[in-house]
Amino acid sequence: MSIFDHWFGSTDGSPRVTARRDDPRLVQRSNVAVWLQRGWKRSGNLYSGVYASKWGTFRGSIEKRADTWIVSIQPPPEMSNNPRWGCFHPQPNKAGWYWIHLAQPPRDSSDDGCVSSIIVYVERLISESFRIAGKR
16 A cells, blocks of 8 residues: 555545544634635625735735626736736726636635635635746
8 A cells, every 4th residue: 555545545535544523633624704814804795805825915806796706916927927817807997906807706605605715716826826937
């Protein structure tokens, strides 16, 4: 048996390592929405805050209009190297701000869950962009 199979389960999908619910090493999932954990503010359908990464924080906002999510960011220059840069569109009246077109809208049953999913996605794009730029 490989070390991978030992820790992550066998290739046939059966788990090799299990934990009991009362195991003190288990980390309980938080029920607090990511946007609240990250310090974002909400005013009606508009959420504003910063997307965080180990390379810095970048201002952004997320707004729900009807069934559409409007995602904005002041991206770092490194994001222009990301393969998804084509999804970024400059905002005509806000220098340095971009809208992000989401190919797939979030599918959470609540607005809190959708906003949290968007924040995590954008933060992942930021991290990916810095790695592509050669910054570890």
